[in-house]
Amino acid sequence: MIDTIGFDGDDTLWHNESLFSMTQERFRALLAHAADPADLDRRLLEAERANLRVYGYGIKGFVLSMIETAIAVTDGRVPARDLQSLIEFGKAMLDHPVELLPGVAEVVEALSSRHRLILVTKGDLFDQESKIARSGLAERFDAVEIVSEKDPATYRRVLARHGVDPARFVMVGNSVRSDILPVLSIGAHAVHVPYAITWAHEEAEPPDEHYRRIDSVLDLPPLLAAW
Amino acid sequence: MIDTIGFDGDDTLWHNESLFSMTQERFRALLAHAADPADLDRRLLEAERANLRVYGYGIKGFVLSMIETAIAVTDGRVPARDLQSLIEFGKAMLDHPVELLPGVAEVVEALSSRHRLILVTKGDLFDQESKIARSGLAERFDAVEIVSEKDPATYRRVLARHGVDPARFVMVGNSVRSDILPVLSIGAHAVHVPYAITWAHEEAEPPDEHYRRIDSVLDLPPLLAAW
Missing domain, CATH: 1.10.150.240 (Putative phosphatase; domain 2)
Known part of the structure; x- marks a missing residue:
């Protein structure tokens, strides 16, 4: 569960x-x-x-x-x-204004009532905090973790800090390298939502088990309900 | 205490x-x-x-x-x-190599055996993490918090996250503006250790109560023992 x-x-x-x-x-x-x-x-x-x-x-x-x-x-x-x-x-x-992807506001709001939501984002601390504030989503999240690298150790540390069992955690993201592979490696679930453009540095082969790929975050609630 | x-x-x-x-x-x-x-x-x-x-x-x-x-x-x-x-x-x-201030390595080691130590540092996430790793001090700290701004809300959030009562917390730092005033305002203790050079933007008037000023971190253990 x-x-x-x-x-x-x-x-x-x-x-x-x-x-x-x-x-x-x-x-x-x-x-x-x-x-x-x-x-x-x-x-x-x-x-x-x-x-x-x-x-x-x-x-x-x-x-x-x-x-x-x-x-x-x-x-x-x-x-x-x-x-x-x-x-x-x-x-x-x-x-630049923060532009949410289609369906994000509704899906995040819907999921926040029944799940604990953690934003796990990589990059510049100041810029990421500014984007989260401007996104209008901050209060939907129970926690925000801004990290410099998304590797297995980082995910282990984030889950431990919030007392989350990896078996009960799913990471949702567009990067196979950052959001999928390290999460699967610690025994958690991962859902890949590809973005139209992918930075060349982010290329990596997706694995073939323990994860799902969806076309839009709008497909996430039914996927979670069925999983 | x-x-x-x-x-x-x-x-x-x-x-x-x-x-x-x-x-x-x-x-x-x-x-x-x-x-x-x-x-x-x-x-x-x-x-x-x-x-x-x-x-x-x-x-x-x-x-x-x-x-x-x-x-x-x-x-x-x-x-x-x-x-x-x-x-x-x-x-x-x-x-640039990370150069510790005089006495830091010994004082941090000595204090780590009887106190919980939290590094609360402001700035660029990537650069700060790199400095902490290179400082050789990382394992002396129970937690590291890299923040974009040091205001009362930030300190409240950090202490809440680690379950620390402000009355039992002391912040040690060189900046009156960032390490002293916001900490005193949430009812915690603060020790000011001035650095030789102060960036013009950091200037602020020190308050006159509930805090101590020391010349070197070497003065910290006796101060804490007496407080």
């Missing part, structure tokens, strides 16, 4: 990757005179991967990686005003 | 502000051709304050504010390679 539901935030409850994609589109346009779009994407992804160890996940690190890439692909000839534009792109992302 | 001790991290357990000061010195040198040091400091502080609402606290936001300030004070004429230097300064800060 599952009594506690963990929800991922970015791209599960609200749009996030679309904001990065939109910004990356603006980044390509800004540097169109200097770099081929595919090459620019590749260079940016390389910078993001190399910087993950020092910056972690989040918009500020993304902006710093864009600046570094812009300087590198232009051999240092990018005008400072274009780099200022990249900073403004980042601020626009940080200030 | 105090049984739980909260410790601030930055500038209480380990050096932090000195790293910002050192970087700001390099920033002044880099832009010496374009701006008077005092004017540059003022412009940077203005940028940091204006950006706090979107970036929160931490090194990545500091670097973005330095870049923005460098572009502004040079009217966009700063060469991209200098902005790349600012990015490198930031990476050096994020990678």
Whole structure:
């Protein structure tokens, strides 16, 4: 009997990757005179991967990686005003309204009356807290856990802290790598709700048992009722 | 009877502000051709304050504010390679070894045997976790709480989460604004250990009761024994 539901935030409850994609589109346009779009994407992804160890996940690190890439692909000839534009792109992302995915508000409200809900989200603490506050969902959740990495140890620690038996826990999220595999590895349940766009870094093969995949969070209540 | 001790991290357990000061010195040198040091400091502080609402606290936001300030004070004429230097300064800060303040390792070890210790630190989640891991102190603490703001609500939430009565809690930290005033306001104890350098934004008047000020964390065990 599952009594506690963990929800991922970015791209599960609200749009996030679309904001990065939109910004990356603006980044390509800004540097169109200097770099081929595919090459620019590749260079940016390389910078993001190399910087993950020092910056972690989040918009500020993304902006710093864009600046570094812009300087590198232009051999240092990018005008400072274009780099200022990249900073403004980042601020626009940080200030962007939080847009819930279809059905999220209703499903979270419905499930909150009969389950304990925990938001388990990865990334920049300040930005995530701001998004949770702006999402309007904060009071539906019994707990919020903002973590820097979603690995088995993190999930074990979160469940222990809230006294949740893994056998009675299901994690719902869009990332196989972050929301599904580590959760299954500790003996809990996982429901994958793919998001339309997936960041290249997040690619991973889904396993074939102990989990379900649904097309929309709207399919979650009937799935839980039947499980 | 105090049984739980909260410790601030930055500038209480380990050096932090000195790293910002050192970087700001390099920033002044880099832009010496374009701006008077005092004017540059003022412009940077203005940028940091204006950006706090979107970036929160931490090194990545500091670097973005330095870049923005460098572009502004040079009217966009700063060469991209200098902005790349600012990015490198930031990476050096994020990678810098964690240097404990004098006496910290011994005092934390001694207190951990008879008190519950909670690290309550503010800032960037990823950077703070990395510093805690590198500090070698992680296993001395019963809990670690990384928060985006240190206000009364935050302390109330942290103490409630760990079942700690405020009357039995003392917070030890270098910032009157973050570690002392909000803690006293919820009826707990606070010990101020000033750090040599104080960031202008952190200035606040100390209260005159229900708290103690000590010169070094080495004075903490006798103070607690006598309190």
